[in-house]
Amino acid sequence: MAIGNKTDRRILRTKEAINRAFLEVFSEKEFDRITINDISERANVNRGTIYLHYTDKYDLLNRCIEDHLDKMISSCTLTKFIQEKVDENEAKEALKSLFNYIQENFLFFSSMLSSQKTSIFREGIQKNLTSSIQEKIDMQGINQGMDKEIIIEFTATAFVGTLEWWIINQKPHPPEYMADQVWTLFKRNNITS
Amino acid sequence: MAIGNKTDRRILRTKEAINRAFLEVFSEKEFDRITINDISERANVNRGTIYLHYTDKYDLLNRCIEDHLDKMISSCTLTKFIQEKVDENEAKEALKSLFNYIQENFLFFSSMLSSQKTSIFREGIQKNLTSSIQEKIDMQGINQGMDKEIIIEFTATAFVGTLEWWIINQKPHPPEYMADQVWTLFKRNNITS
DNA sequence: AAACGTTTGTTGTATATTGAACAAACGAGT
DNA sequence: ACTCGTTTGTTCAATATACAACAAACGTTT
Numbered sequence: 001m002a003i004g005n006k007t008d009r010r011i012l013r014t015k016e017a018i019n020r021a022f023l024e025v026f027s028e029k030e031f032d033r034i035t036i037n038d039i040s041e042r043a044n045v046n047r048g049t050i051y052l053h054y055t056d057k058y059d060l061l062n063r064c065i066e067d068h069l070d071k072m073i074s075s076c077t078l079t080k081f082i083q084e085k086v087d088e089n090e091a092k093e094a095l096k097s098l099f100n101y102i103q104e105n106f107l108f109f110s111s112m113l114s115s116q117k118t119s120i121f122r123e124g125i126q127k128n129l130t131s132s133i134q135e136k137i138d139m140q141g142i143n144q145g146m147d148k149e150i151i152i153e154f155t156a157t158a159f160v161g162t163l164e165w166w167i168i169n170q171k172p173h174p175p176e177y178m179a180d181q182v183w184t185l186f187k188r189n190n191i192t193s
Numbered sequence: 194m195a196i197g198n199k200t201d202r203r204i205l206r207t208k209e210a211i212n213r214a215f216l217e218v219f220s221e222k223e224f225d226r227i228t229i230n231d232i233s234e235r236a237n238v239n240r241g242t243i244y245l246h247y248t249d250k251y252d253l254l255n256r257c258i259e260d261h262l263d264k265m266i267s268s269c270t271l272t273k274f275i276q277e278k279v280d281e282n283e284a285k286e287a288l289k290s291l292f293n294y295i296q297e298n299f300l301f302f303s304s305m306l307s308s309q310k311t312s313i314f315r316e317g318i319q320k321n322l323t324s325s326i327q328e329k330i331d332m333q334g335i336n337q338g339m340d341k342e343i344i345i346e347f348t349a350t351a352f353v354g355t356l357e358w359w360i361i362n363q364k365p366h367p368p369e370y371m372a373d374q375v376w377t378l379f380k381r382n383n384i385t386s
Numbered sequence: 387a388a389a390c391g392t393t394t395g396t397t398g399t400a401t402a403t404t405g406a407a408c409a410a411a412c413g414a415g416t
Numbered sequence: 417a418c419t420c421g422t423t424t425g426t427t428c429a430a431t432a433t434a435c436a437a438c439a440a441a442c443g444t445t446t
Contacts, residue, residue: 009239201434228423393442403431413420
């Protein structure tokens with residue numbers, strides 16, 4: 001991942017097409033009933049081409065989740081809110097954009113959570129989030145003397161749980177509201193400076 | 194055109210991508226200012242690939258117009274309303290779907306008409322419509338003894354003019370209303386049975 | 387169990403597309 | 417007039433994808 005040399009346009013295109021197609025079919029059919037052919041037809045791609053990039057239907061599922069989470073994280077610069085010297089407005093904006101991202105890709109997230117494979121998704125997002133926080137967390141200042149692992153785990157768990165609740169309950173509140181609420185909760189728990 | 198043997202998926206995909214990209218860029222930039230690179234980048238296609246399918250920027254424009262008009266005509270089964278023994282409701286539905294098609298692809302049509310190249314587009318759609326009517330028109334019944342060419346020309350001109358007016362004036366009336374009006378006008382002029 | 391259609395991976399060859407380079411034409415600015 | 421950056425077509429070898437065929441595994445039905 002994160003290769004410097006640009007990948008061939010064709011690869012990027014077909015992967016995108018496959019991903020999009022998979023998400024669409026996934027939101028319509030139970031995962032077990034999905035065939036590779038369903039996906040290839042929807043993506044307008046040869047069936048064999050899928051095997052060129054993914055070993056399996058399950059591999060495709062996992063990579064698809066990974067990709068989506070990566071995009072979510074990076075497009076939202078989520079980690080800002082956990083850093084030292086964080087600007088309050090900046091952090092709130094990051095949170096808001098995160099909830100917005102989920103809202104825009106609601107199809108994907110709700111499908112993921114409504115399927116039987118909930119745990120896969122949950123673990124995936126939590127793992128992703130955890131490592132993402134781990135890289136950027138600043139243990140100075142308010143976090144000095146604290147147990148890093150515990151902070152991370154606490155934050156990630158609370159956060160993922162909130163996201164899950166929000167998604168499963170069909171977005172009872174708008175992204176702005178959610179961002180405000182979550183931000184307040186983090187502050188109250190001294191998670192941020 | 195209308196080849197029996199299926200074309201390679203890649204060709205269809207890239208042509209679609211190029212078409213879409215061209216329309217997008219066309220709606221943002223004046224035609225003369227559009228570069229092949231603009232289109233290739235938007236379509237996520239190599240610049241050379243465009244030359245594989247189109248000789249020119251102008252060729253691309255023309256083919257794009259053709260394609261779109263073909264789709265419009267066929268998707269609307271427009272010719273129904275000019276045939277003998279036409280069912281009133283069926284004809285109105287065809288008209289309505291035509292106006293709906295334009296509304297859905299408003300970006301394209303308004304771009305076409307707002308550019309300096311209005312005449313190209315106008316002539317294109319009129320030629321397309323004319324030949325389409327020519328194939329299907331029934332000279333029996335009410336049209337017996339009439340000059341076929343004149344009927345066709347009259348119909349096509351009136352129709353295209355109305356479309357143009359509707360598009361340029363930013364859709365002052367909904368498709369249903371337009372369909373009703375146009376249908377009444379045709380009846381009044383004894384164009385249909 | 388046997389027969390059936392469907393799905394799965396895999397393979398070989400054909401082909402469309404890529405990326406890079408090129409010379410030529412163009413347009414803008416000095 | 418001259419330079420500069422951009423756009424245009426064109427070429428080439430490299431590569432990703434298409435298509436078709438295949439045997440194996442699977443799920444259903446009888």
